[in-house]
Amino acid sequence: MAQDDPQPLVTFERVCKSFGRRAEESVLVDVDLDVGRGELVAIIGPSGCGKSTVLNLVAGLTDVTSGSVRVADPEVRSAYVFQNPRLLPWRDVQANVEFSLEQIGLSRKDIRDRADEALDLVHLGQHKDKYPHELSGGMQQRAALARGLALDPGLLLLDEPFGALDALTRGYLQEELLGIVRRFQTTTLLVTHDIDEALLLADRLAVMSSRPARIRQIFELPFGPDRALDKVVAHPEFLPLRTEIRELLRPEVEATDPGSASTDASQATAAGTRRGSRARAGTAQ
Numbered sequence: 001m002a003q004d005d006p007q008p009l010v011t012f013e014r015v016c017k018s019f020g021r022r023a024e025e026s027v028l029v030d031v032d033l034d035v036g037r038g039e040l041v042a043i044i045g046p047s048g049c050g051k052s053t054v055l056n057l058v059a060g061l062t063d064v065t066s067g068s069v070r071v072a073d074p075e076v077r078s079a080y081v082f083q084n085p086r087l088l089p090w091r092d093v094q095a096n097v098e099f100s101l102e103q104i105g106l107s108r109k110d111i112r113d114r115a116d117e118a119l120d121l122v123h124l125g126q127h128k129d130k131y132p133h134e135l136s137g138g139m140q141q142r143a144a145l146a147r148g149l150a151l152d153p154g155l156l157l158l159d160e161p162f163g164a165l166d167a168l169t170r171g172y173l174q175e176e177l178l179g180i181v182r183r184f185q186t187t188t189l190l191v192t193h194d195i196d197e198a199l200l201l202a203d204r205l206a207v208m209s210s211r212p213a214r215i216r217q218i219f220e221l222p223f224g225p226d227r228a229l230d231k232v233v234a235h236p237e238f239l240p241l242r243t244e245i246r247e248l249l250r251p252e253v254e255a256t257d258p259g260s261a262s263t264d265a266s267q268a269t270a271a272g273t274r275r276g277s278r279a280r281a282g283t284a285q
């Protein structure tokens, strides 16, 4: 895939999504977002605002109510690592990873080799004979991640892939993932609840409002392509950005809490683009 192709791989244009006919059933309102080729865009927002719905729209698992979601290259192979690992309980870990590879017509040997490689990447090589019920939640998530990576996808959709991991494993796998998507220039859309994770992994970060969700702000992150955890946290813009994003999310999170009626999420401002922690006039992405 041409990384210098200026056309984004994924484009959302004024996307509205509602699961019912009434206005209060709206989930997404006027979402404009693009993901460039080889870029990692993270989405962060309060619980239930519509983050998984964004990924489902890209994957074609649900349709827009209005607006459009386009994937520019119809041939691109995508992999979707769901929020819930969704492993097949009757298959062991190896066979779960091989399942997705069996659908793309590889030889038996290639299937085995690619599954082994992906399992090693997520450090599950020692557990490949186990069945899902024998795995911890974090191991199940790692198996689901291996299943996605084994496909060698051009477009990777990740829905909180590290949510059930302990902090140590999470940090380790975040760096592994960063290495993998950098090495293969994999276009990635990552949903996360974790500001630090977003700051480490993303080239750009879209902050969503509470439901009905709009994109409140898009941050272009200043940490560079060769970022690593230690360098990112030591960067002078890391703490100011983290504080700014937390403050941006605070009223949105409060708005999803029935105990707090202080914020009307529908007043959320339209999307803008910022670089670093300093605001700059820019067009919405």
Ligand SMILES: Nc1ncnc2c1ncn2[C@@H]1O[C@H](COP(=O)(O)OP(=O)(O)OP(=O)(O)O)[C@@H](O)[C@H]1O
Residues within 6 Å of the ligand: 019, 027, 045, 046, 047, 048, 049, 050, 051, 052, 053, 054, 083, 211
């Ligand atoms: N198939 C569906 N039918 C009806 N409502 C749905 C459907 N899928 C999602 N919703 C509703 O849309 C809203 C957004 O759901 P979604 O799963 O996208 O949120 P989320 O931001 O991923 O939440 P979380 O942070 O808890 O993972 C929720 O109110 C949810 O109940």
Ligand SMILES: [Mg+2]
Residues within 6 Å of the ligand: 051, 052, 053, 083, 159
């Ligand atoms: Mg979700």
